[in-house]
Amino acid sequence: MVEQYLQQDQVMLCGIEAAKGTEEALTPAANAIKVGGPPAWRPGFDIDNAEDEVTGSLDPGDPTVLAGNASMTFTVRAKGSGAAGTAPEGGVLHRATGFAESVLGASENGTAQAGAANTITLAVAASAVDDFYKGMPIFLTAGPGSGEDNVITAYDGTTKVATVARPWTVQPTLATDYDIPANVIYRPGSADLETVTAFLYQNANEAAVNSVLRKLVGAMGNATFDIGPRQIPQWSYTLTGLFPESPSDVARPAGVVYDAVNAPPFVNADAWLGGVPFRLNTLSFDLGNTIAQPDDPAATFGRDVASITRRLTTGSFTSYRRLIANRNPIADLIAGTKQTLVLKWGQVAGNRISVLFPAITYTGADEQGVEGYSGEQIPFRATGADDGLWLCYH
Known part of the structure; x- marks a missing residue:
């Protein structure tokens, strides 16, 4: 056989x-x-087919690698x-x-020193390295805001202030406990x-x-x-x-x-654009x-x-249409307004994933039907030197 x-x-x-x-x-x-x-x-x-070689016939010589x-x-x-x-x-x-x-092998938790609409000041013992926690999730575990989670988009190692992707529903205070879980980060x-x-x-x-x-x-x-x-x-x-x-x-x-x-499916998931939840249909x-x-x-x-030798990260997403007052892609395109884009999915520790685009710029806008509903397809480009896309597994 x-x-x-x-x-x-x-x-x-x-x-x-x-x-x-x-x-x-x-x-x-x-x-x-x-x-x-x-x-x-x-x-x-690459092959040299010897096409210009004369052989005394109508056929060229033998090919060479x-x-x-x-x-x-x-x-x-x-x-x-x-x-x-x-x-x-x-x-x-x-x-x-x-x-x-980069690997955060063990979770880091502590009590916040302060909080604001889009920030939380981590404990004194937090890292002194700028952007050390960028791209990582943060969970509020006790005190004001308990039960909320977010994604860190910037971190100042001197002040310990972490900026987050979307506004807190309840601002953390010095009575708020937080947890940054063990994770693995990939950045360009x-x-x-x-x-x-x-x-x-x-x-x-x-x-x-x-x-x-x-x-x-x-x-x-x-x-x-x-x-x-x-x-x-x-x-x-x-x-x-x-x-x-x-x-x-x-x-x-x-x-x-x-x-x-x-692999976890993209259900019971979060999609945030400019700090606002939105109904994502597709993204690539x-x-x-x-x-x-x-x-x-x-x-x-x-x-x-x-x-x-070069990197130019581009993509597009399709979403259901919103009121212009809520999302105006044409105005953002013309003005060059940059938006933060976050995706989070997975429910079990060790198999949760988040994707952070700290600053995307729209490069177009088009109408796109979504299963009979009116939608928009918006192409974009990731911007920032070695900063366009952060992946986190936690």
Whole structure:
């Protein structure tokens, strides 16, 4: 019987490289990522077809490989690790697409020193580093405002004042207790970006038959994101890097371990625009990473490791129409008014997610029907140097 390979039966491993362009030793127990799509590995070669070469016939000479690289495409459902303060299995992909990772391993709680409409002054023992808590959730646990939660959009390490995404319903006071849960933050960076090694195993329909292993080394990538009510928010990735070797036959990977949680749907969720709740229908964005591999004559296939050379994060959202007095996208577009955009979903600690755009600028406005209702589709651009988009898993 001829062996058969099914698209569904694949395993992907991915890990940060200690040295860029040097293959990392990956294991199914430590580096597995649950992906969809289905995933695909594609080689890319520059070919000289010798089309201008004369051969004494109407046919040119033989083609020659000049240079090559490889890419992988796949999707990943947005989810946490199941343990607050522990990076999700997909965190390595955020790092491969230009994000820096920071971990708050234990919750920080205290009693506020003061509060105002959009701020809370944290305890004296809070961090002295500016924006240390930016992008993190904050829960009021006792005293005035107890039961409210918010997302921190700015933090002054000297004054301990944290600015939040939406006004408090009840302002916190020096009698208010708060909690900032253990979490993992991803924010865009421009220096010290990391590359990854990725393995993609194509398994046979019989356990005794070898798998086919395809590799990618020195890779970075771009991602898009889609979210909407009654859906599982999802990332779509393209990683590009070195072509390290041709696919090979290897033993089927054993002992594959994934995060033991399911991705939370976007229900019982929050969407805030300019500090005001709004009924989101759909939202998508593109990190807008430009990936390049400089020439390297010393390399086997003539290319160096991948780099992100530019980032232009754009997106659009669709929402039900509001009164102009409540939302005026045309006026905001013309004036260049910047808005804070926040999304929060997930109910279980370790599998809660928030997305913060500190300052988006509208780049258009269009009418869009939403299941028979009148709506608006508003494209936007994320602004700010290394500040356009913050992701938090908590």
